[in-house]
Amino acid sequence: MEDKKLVKRDEVNPMGYYDSEHTKNVRDWKEVFDLLVKDPSFVPASHEPDDEELRMLTNQWPGYPSEFRDTCKEYAGEVEKLAYKLLEFISLSLGLPANCMHGYFKDQISFMRLNYYPPCPSPDLALGVGPHKDGGALTVLSQDDVGGLQIKRKSDGEWIPVRPIPDAFIINLGDATQVWSNDTYESPEHRVVVNSTKGRISIPFFFFPAHYVMLKPFEELVNEQNPARYREFNWGKFFATRNRSDYKKRDVENIQIRHFRI
Numbered sequence: 001m002e003d004k005k006l007v008k009r010d011e012v013n014p015m016g017y018y019d020s021e022h023t024k025n026v027r028d029w030k031e032v033f034d035l036l037v038k039d040p041s042f043v044p045a046s047h048e049p050d051d052e053e054l055r056m057l058t059n060q061w062p063g064y065p066s067e068f069r070d071t072c073k074e075y076a077g078e079v080e081k082l083a084y085k086l087l088e089f090i091s092l093s094l095g096l097p098a099n100c101m102h103g104y105f106k107d108q109i110s111f112m113r114l115n116y117y118p119p120c121p122s123p124d125l126a127l128g129v130g131p132h133k134d135g136g137a138l139t140v141l142s143q144d145d146v147g148g149l150q151i152k153r154k155s156d157g158e159w160i161p162v163r164p165i166p167d168a169f170i171i172n173l174g175d176a177t178q179v180w181s182n183d184t185y186e187s188p189e190h191r192v193v194v195n196s197t198k199g200r201i202s203i204p205f206f207f208f209p210a211h212y213v214m215l216k217p218f219e220e221l222v223n224e225q226n227p228a229r230y231r232e233f234n235w236g237k238f239f240a241t242r243n244r245s246d247y248k249k250r251d252v253e254n255i256q257i258r259h260f261r262i
């Protein structure tokens with residue numbers, strides 16, 4: 001525990017170790033270690049729309065184990081390549097040039113998270129992560145063999161387990177892809193349940209555009225029959241507004257892309 005405290009996230013640096021994250025104002029049953037894919041990364045200093053100040057984020061690395069830093073960086077680098085490939089396939093599937101979204105990620109604020117969900121004495125009273133949708137372009141998730149991730153089936157609202165498949169990643173589309181594709185793709189609602197006997201490890205890589213990217217449906221996908229379903233909004237401010245309620249319990253509902261629906 002002492003070692004974890006040395007790399008603990010605080011008001012100034014949101015990267016590092018943390019054990020009291022909230023999803024939609026409810027505390028999650030988990031410990032996390034967050035690291036930036038691009039170090040340093042720049043994000044809006046506040047969620048206030050008129051505040052143009054930026055904040056520089058950097059990684060915090062523990063001294064032990066000694067190979068931790070290099071292993072994380074190598075993994076992140078490889079998953080980043082996969083994320084770009086997936087983005088190309090998504091673009092092509094929408095009838096757009098393969099690299100049409102690459103520019104949005106030049107100053108990406110992607111981060112990777114090491115999740116540990118400890119066994120929980122009352123698994124029916126807690127969630128590892130409460131119901132939510134991932135915000136960015138897509139998430140590449142690696143999970144161990146314990147299971148716990150569930151996805152909400154749209155037809156009847158039933159929570160369906162996403163069973164672990166050895167050596168397979170789970171690819172989760174995010175809100176940004178939903179907006180860019182004008183609802184051709186949808187970011188699914190998901191959550192993580194915990195259990196009373198086994199701890200679980202998962203590693204999501206959140207592929208996030210640069211803070212200055214304005215999200216809106218691609219012009220090529222919009223016409224009179226199929227008008228834009230979202231008005232343009234700034235990704236960095238969306239990210240900053242959502243993070244407000246991840247760090248502390250708040251009285252306001254956290255921001256969702258449906259708030260930008262036309």
Ligand SMILES: O=C(O)CCC(=O)C(=O)O
Pocket residue numbers: 113115129134141143148149190191192202203204
């Ligand atoms: O642990 C998992 O399987 C998923 C975690 C998750 O959904 C998230 O951190 O956004």
Ligand SMILES: [Fe+2]
Pocket residue numbers: 132133134190
């Ligand atoms: Fe998620």
